[in-house]
Amino acid sequence: MMEATAALSFQSCSLIGGEKRGRKSWEILRFSPGLGEERRIQAVNLRQSKLRTCSVRAKGHESKICCSCKKSWAGELSNLHSSVDEALILKRKSEEVLPELNGQCIYLVGMMGSGKSTIGRILSEALGYSFFDSDKLVEEAVGMSSVTDIFKEHSEAFFRDSESKVLRDLSSMCRLVVATGGGAVIRPINWKYMKQGITVWLDVPLEALAKRIAADGTASRPLLPQEPGDPYTEALARLSALSKERGEDYANADARVCLQNIADKQGHGDVSILTPTAIAVEALVKIDSFLTVDVPASQSTLPRVKG
Ligand SMILES: Nc1ncnc2c1ncn2[C@@H]1O[C@H](COP(=O)(O)OP(=O)(O)O)[C@@H](O)[C@H]1O
Numbered sequence: 034m035m036e037a038t039a040a041l042s043f044q045s046c047s048l049i050g051g052e053k054r055g056r057k058s059w060e061i062l063r064f065s066p067g068l069g070e071e072r073r074i075q076a077v078n079l080r081q082s083k084l085r086t087c088s089v090r091a092k093g094h095e096s097k098i099c100c101s102c103k104k105s106w107a108g109e110l111s112n113l114h115s116s117v118d119e120a121l122i123l124k125r126k127s128e129e130v131l132p133e134l135n136g137q138c139i140y141l142v143g144m145m146g147s148g149k150s151t152i153g154r155i156l157s158e159a160l161g162y163s164f165f166d167s168d169k170l171v172e173e174a175v176g177m178s179s180v181t182d183i184f185k186e187h188s189e190a191f192f193r194d195s196e197s198k199v200l201r202d203l204s205s206m207c208r209l210v211v212a213t214g215g216g217a218v219i220r221p222i223n224w225k226y227m228k229q230g231i232t233v234w235l236d237v238p239l240e241a242l243a244k245r246i247a248a249d250g251t252a253s254r255p256l257l258p259q260e261p262g263d264p265y266t267e268a269l270a271r272l273s274a275l276s277k278e279r280g281e282d283y284a285n286a287d288a289r290v291c292l293q294n295i296a297d298k299q300g301h302g303d304v305s306i307l308t309p310t311a312i313a314v315e316a317l318v319k320i321d322s323f324l325t326v327d328v329p330a331s332q333s334t335l336p337r338v339k340g
């Protein structure tokens with residue numbers, strides 16, 4: 034009872050001013066346990082990237098609430114790791130973004146190994162969307178079990194044509210999260226298909242990509258050197274060349290999730306400790322910003338919404 038009263042007081046206190054009307058922006062994360070007179074509440078505002086902690090002191094029938102506000106919740110995430118259930122934040126943020134998406138698909142783009150499949154699965158589950166990996170769809174369409182075999186037995190151009198057909202077919206559907214192949218961005222026609230939905234670039238430092246790929250092996254990635262040698266150094270060299278060729282292409286995406294920026298905001302700068310769930314939350318934050326940005330009346334168009 035005390036907790037419910039405190040939560041209501043917290044939500045209705047003046048802290049809420051200045052945000053979108055009619056939408057709950059502050060999420061109560063936790064009450065301190067214990068049965069004492071004073072309790073602490075942590076709440077996060079995903080829209081404004083803020084974390085607040087309140088002490089609630091019971092005085093008769095009233096609750097006195099003292100609040101402190103931290104500038105950036107992203108900057109607090111390392112602390113939150115131990116104290117806050119990331120899954121709850123993901124759930125709350127996806128509930129907030131879902132109505133704004135209005136069924137539009139999400140296309141994840143980024144270099145190979147950037148986490149498109151990993152983050153895509155998490156996003157699809159959180160949003161109740163279906164997940165597709167475009168490489169897998171190409172394999173099914175061609176009737177071969179790996180992209181590497183398609184490159185070997187046919188050609189890269191054949192693979193790219195099949196990839197474009199897959200993206201064309203997906204573009205008429207809704208409520209999907211699609212992990213695209215790392216090279217899907219190089220063909221302008223693919224952008225036409227992907228822009229039927231929201232495109233999100235997972236921007237991961239090359240060193241982190243090379244580490245992941247060296248750990249996974251390059252067998253499933255035909256554009257990377259397959260010869261013996263130091264896998265990290267070889268992957269890094271090839272990824273650097275591909276990234277130079279494609280840098281501008283990825284930047285066409287509607288939203289950019291830059292892992293280095295997240296890690297810097299958290300104050301440690303280490304992208305390797307960012308969890309896939311935290312990255313998925315950041316993707317939703319960026320999608321939300323893209324969808325809710327004020328469009329001047331002169332430039333407004335009908336919403337890009339399907340069925
Ligand atoms: N945030 C992360 N931190 C550490 N490893 C990750 C992260 N996201 C993905 N990985 C790992 O990196 C590798 C490539 O991820 P994947 O999702 O297959 O990338 P993509 O689909 O972009 O090629 C996998 O081994 C995966 O487990």
Ligand SMILES: O=C(O)C1=C[C@@H](OP(=O)(O)O)[C@@H](O)[C@H](O)C1
Nearest residue numbers: 144145146180214215216254255
């Ligand atoms: O970057 C690329 O050109 C490619 C990336 C691969 O997908 P992932 O990004 O899922 O590894 C796959 O489509 C193919 O090997 C080509």
